[in-house]
Amino acid sequence: MTHHPRAHLSDPAPDLTRPITTDCLAVVGLQWGDEGKGKVIDRVSPRYDAVVRYNGGANAGHSVVFDGKRHALHLVPSGIFSERTRAVIGPGVCVDPFSLIDELERLAAAGVNVSNLVLSDRAHLVMPYHKQEDASREARLDEPDQQGKSGASQGAIGTTRRGIGPAYAEKAMRAAAVRTGDLLRPEVLRERLRIACDFKKRGNTLIDAPPESLDADRLFDQLSAIAPKLQPHLDDTTYLLHTMLRDGKPLLFEGANATLLDVDHGTFPFVTSSSTTALGISSGAGVPGRCLGQTLGIVKAYSTRVGAGPMPTELKDDTGERIRKNGNEFGTTTGRPRRCGWLDLVAVRYASMLNGTTGLAIMLLDVLAGLDELKVCVAYEIDTLRTDRFPPDAYDLVRAKPIYETLPGFAEDITAARSLDDLPAAARTYLDFIEGYVGVPIRFVSIGPDREQSIEVGGAM
Ligand code: IMO
Ligand code: MG
Numbered sequence: 001m002t003h004h005p006r007a008h009l010s011d012p013a014p015d016l017t018r019p020i021t022t023d024c025l026a027v028v029g030l031q032w033g034d035e036g037k038g039k040v041i042d043r044v045s046p047r048y049d050a051v052v053r054y055n056g057g058a059n060a061g062h063s064v065v066f067d068g069k070r071h072a073l074h075l076v077p078s079g080i081f082s083e084r085t086r087a088v089i090g091p092g093v094c095v096d097p098f099s100l101i102d103e104l105e106r107l108a109a110a111g112v113n114v115s116n117l118v119l120s121d122r123a124h125l126v127m128p129y130h131k132q133e134d135a136s137r138e139a140r141l142d143e144p145d146q147q148g149k150s151g152a153s154q155g156a157i158g159t160t161r162r163g164i165g166p167a168y169a170e171k172a173m174r175a176a177a178v179r180t181g182d183l184l185r186p187e188v189l190r191e192r193l194r195i196a197c198d199f200k201k202r203g204n205t206l207i208d209a210p211p212e213s214l215d216a217d218r219l220f221d222q223l224s225a226i227a228p229k230l231q232p233h234l235d236d237t238t239y240l241l242h243t244m245l246r247d248g249k250p251l252l253f254e255g256a257n258a259t260l261l262d263v264d265h266g267t268f269p270f271v272t273s274s275s276t277t278a279l280g281i282s283s284g285a286g287v288p289g290r291c292l293g294q295t296l297g298i299v300k301a302y303s304t305r306v307g308a309g310p311m312p313t314e315l316k317d318d319t320g321e322r323i324r325k326n327g328n329e330f331g332t333t334t335g336r337p338r339r340c341g342w343l344d345l346v347a348v349r350y351a352s353m354l355n356g357t358t359g360l361a362i363m364l365l366d367v368l369a370g371l372d373e374l375k376v377c378v379a380y381e382i383d384t385l386r387t388d389r390f391p392p393d394a395y396d397l398v399r400a401k402p403i404y405e406t407l408p409g410f411a412e413d414i415t416a417a418r419s420l421d422d423l424p425a426a427a428r429t430y431l432d433f434i435e436g437y438v439g440v441p442i443r444f445v446s447i448g449p450d451r452e453q454s455i456e457v458g459g460a461m
Contacts, residue, residue, distance in 0.1 A: 008236050008240075011239070011243075013239065014239070014242050014243045014245075014246040014247075015246060016246070019246075020242075020245040020246055020288070020290070020291055021245055021248045021249065021250055021291060022290060022291055022292070022293050023250035023293045024048075024245075024250050024251045024252065024253065024291045024292050024293060024294075025044070025048065025250070025251075025252045025253070025292070025293065025294045025295070025461060026252075026253045026255065026278040026281055026292050026294070026295040026296065027040055027041050027044075027252065027253065027254055027255060027296050027298060028255035028258070028259060028276070028277055028295065028296070028297060028298065028355050028357075029255055029257065029258025029259060029276070029297075029298050030258065030259050030260075030297040030298060030299050030347075030348050030351035030352055030357070030360075031258055031260055031300060031303060031304070031305075031347065031351070032258055032260045032261060032303070032304065032305040032306070032311070033060075033257050033258040033261060033304075033305075033306070034061070034258075034300070034304055034306070034329075034331070034332070034338065035298040035300045035361075035363055036298055036300065036361070036363030036364060036446055037062060037078070037254065037255060037256075038062025038064050038073060038078040039063070039064060039065070039363070039454075040296065040298055040361050040363075040444060040446075041062075041077075041079060041252065041254050042064040042066070042078050042079070042081055042082075042451060043451055043454055044252065044461050045079035045081070045082040045085050046082040046084065046085065047250075047460070047461075048079065048082075048085055048250050048251060049084070049085060049086065049244055049249035049250060049251060050079070050085060050086040050087070050088050050241065050244060050249070050251045050252070051077040051078060051079025051080075051082075051086070051087055051251075051252045051253075052077065052088040052089075052090055052237075052241065052251055052252065052253050052285050053075070053077045053088070053089050053090060053093050053254050053256060054090045054092045054093065054253055054254075054255075054280060054281050054283075054284030054285040055093060055255065055256055055257070055274040055275055055276055055280050055284045056093060056094070056164065056256035056257045056272060056276065057074075057093060057094040057095060057126055057162055057163075057164050057167065057256075058075050058096045058099045058100075058126070058160075058162045058333070059074075059160040059164045059256075059272060059333060060073075060074055060075075060256035060257060060333070061073075061074055061331060061332025061333035062074075062078050062254075062256075062332070063332050063449075064078055064081060064451070065449045065450050065451065066081070066451040066452075070449075071107070071110065071112070072332050073103065074099060074103055074332075074333060075093070075095060075096070075099060075100045075103055076089075076100070076103050076104065076107065076114070076117060077089065077117075077254050078254055080107065080112060080114060080116065080117065081112060083113065083116070085116065085252075086116050086117075086240075087114075087116050087118070088117075088118045088119075088120070088237050088240070088241065088285075089117070089118070089119045089120060089123060090120050090123070090237055090241075090284055090285040090286065091120040091122035091123050091237065091238065091284065091285075091286055092123075092274065092275070092280065092283060092284025092285065093120070093256075093284070094123070094124045094125070094126050094164060094167040094168060094171070094274070095119065095124070095125055095180060096125070096126040096131075096162065096163065097125055097126075097180070097223065097226055097230060098128075099126075099162075100119075100230070101226055101229050104117065104229075115232075117233050118233055118235050118237055119180055119230060119233040119234050119235070119237075120234075120236070120237040120238070121179070121180050121181030121184075121234045121235065121236060121237075122179055122180070122236075122238075123179065124167055124168075124170070124171045124177055124178070124179050124180075125167070125177075125178045125179060125180060125182075126162065126163040126164070126167040127163070127167070127178065127196070128163075128213055128219070129166075129196070129197075129200060129205075129207060129209070130163030130164075130166035130167045130170065131161060131162060131163035131166075132163075132207045132208070132209040132213055133163070133166040133200075133205055133206060134159055134161050134162065134163045134164065134165055135161045135208075136206045136207050136208045136209070137165070137166075137206055138156045138157065138158075138159055138161065139156075140206060141154075141155055141156040141157070142155065142156045155308060156308060157269065157270055157307060157308055157309070158270070158306070158307025158308035159272075159307065160307075160331075160333050160334050161334075162333070164272055164273050164274070165273045166205075167273075168273035168274060169273070170196070175195060175199075176192060176196035176199050177192070177196075178192045178193065178196070180230065180234060181234065183223060183226075183230060183231070184227065184231060184234065186224065189220060189223060189224075190216070190220050193216040193219050193220050193223075194216045196216070197214040197215065197216040197219070198216075200214050237285075237286070241285060241286065241287055242286075242287065245287065250293075251287070251291070253278070253281045253285060253292075255277065255278070255280075255281075256274075257272045257274065258276055258298075258351075259276060259277050259350075259354060259355060260347060260351060260392070261276055262274075262275060262276040262277050262280075262354075263275065263276075265279075265354055265392060266392060267309050267310060267392050267393070267394050267397055268392065268393055268394060269394060270307065270308055270309025270310070270394050271309075277351075277355050278292065278295045278355040278356060278357075279354065279355070293358075294358045294359060294461060295355050295356055295357045295358050295359075296357065296358070296359050296360070296361055296443060296444070296461065297348075297352050297355055297357035297359070297360050297361070298360075298361045298363060299343075299360055299361065299362055299363065299434070300343075300363050300364050301343060301362055301363065301364050301365045301367065301368055301430075302323055302327075302340065302341065302342060302364070302367065302368065303340065303341045303342060303343060303344050303347075304329050304338040304339060304340050304341075305338065305339045306331050306334070306336050306338045309394055310397040310398040311339055311341060312341075312344060312347075312377065312380060312397065312400045312401070312402045313342040313343070313344045313375075313377045313402045314339050314340070314341040315340060315342065320339075320340045320341060322371070323340040323341075323367060323368075324337060324338065324340045326367045326368075326369075326370075327340070327364055327367040342374075342375040342376060342377060342402070342404065343374075343377065343434070344376075344377040344402065345377055345378055345437045345438065346377055346378065346379060346388055346389070347377075348434075348438060349388075349390075349437065349438050349439075350389070350390035350392075352439075352440055357440050358441075359442070359443035359444070359461070360435070360438060360441070360442045361442070361444035361445070362431060362434060362442055362444070362445050363445075363446040364446060365414065365427060365430075365431075365445055365446065366413070366414050366415050366446075366447045366448050366453075368409070368410070368427075369410060369411065369412060369414055370409070370411055371409040372409045373406050373407065373408060373409050374407045374408070374426075375404040375405070375406050375407070376404065376405050376407065376430075376433060376434070376437075377402040377403065377404055378403060378404070378405045378437065379402075379403040380400035380402060380403065381400070381401045381403060382396065382399050382400050382401070383399060386403065405433070407426070407429055407430055407433060408426040408429065409426060410423075410424040410425075410426035410427045410430075411424075412424045414427060414447045415447050415448040415453055416447075417447050417455065418455060420455060420457065423447075441457075441458060442457055443456065443457050443461060444456055444457065444461070445457065
């Protein structure tokens, strides 16, 4: 294993008397994920000097389609396809190093230049034992004696089994956590793995896996073998991003997962383990929030959710099935069928408020073509009380009954539209209703998976 060159230590720190740019853009999901963040980011990333992931891990699945090809991304930022843009994985991301190398090799084989990828040397590593623990905990929660005691908060979470929860827990517990930079510090790596395996073998952790999965020497050898592949990408991304901000270079922050899965503000406990909103950008990327000029909230034209947890507008009928089929609503990461339902504007407005969005992107509008009528949830009834507030705790949300407004449907195929004027009147009414309810302007409408099937509204983003 080679040692880190620490080349960046000889670069001067940025001059703090120069102002930072406030032209940065945040792109975040306002629902339960899979809103189409990857598509929007791919489309606008050539205008930014870096696209920065700040949260989550390989639980995310972002797909980007252009030139007739579909690329699935999990850890690599969706800006990787723009030659002039750096693709940065910040310190707040939990990185599965094997999965990242896999992804880089797949992209390179598809002819994508991945030399622009920069990986923070402070990001935490997801280890094989974290994935095993994730799976073991889920299996235990699925056992009958764990379920049904109080309704809302029992049963498995329905995780992606990518080890996200255990890796973030390890980070918070500190002593046995391994970071990307440790790949270049063999003595630290060896020591941390020894402690981690020792702790886990003493039985504090639920892991149903063969003993070699907690063999520290074996893990050390595996990581040492892949370290040289990640070394060229490792850097201090915090100084890198601050230098860019002082040089007036705007950054784009790519949210992974989505607002209603946020560990603090989402539908707990059916959430992921990171700060998925724009609020997480500061800590996850290491930049001040005031660099953000715009925050774009990505909204699917209907609702989907993968995994367990309450979803007030879920449709368990033919309409739900039809949306799933039209929208090809199967997970990018796990292939699971997504639960589908009407657009929940109570949830979207809550998410928009939390993120402080300055614009909305309405995605997959084309999927709704052919439905006779379109319903949107404008309030809930909870224990006979009508409310337009979103109660994020799963215990309350599971009792929320949606109150709908019904809007006319549109029959036309809209995938060739390139401006709002090309859309049928009913589609425009639908968009106007969303904008009016949320109180934030629509800046982007997607009417098909391809990069070109996009309508930008109201100037540059
Ligand atoms: P993108 O970035 C949809 C969901 C999982 C599960 C819960 C917890 O593609 O929008 P985890 O593995 O994170 O511990 O799982 O969160 N989940 C997502 N659902 N899109 C995602 O990401 C998701 N990331 C996590 O399905 O319910
Ligand atoms: Mg996805």
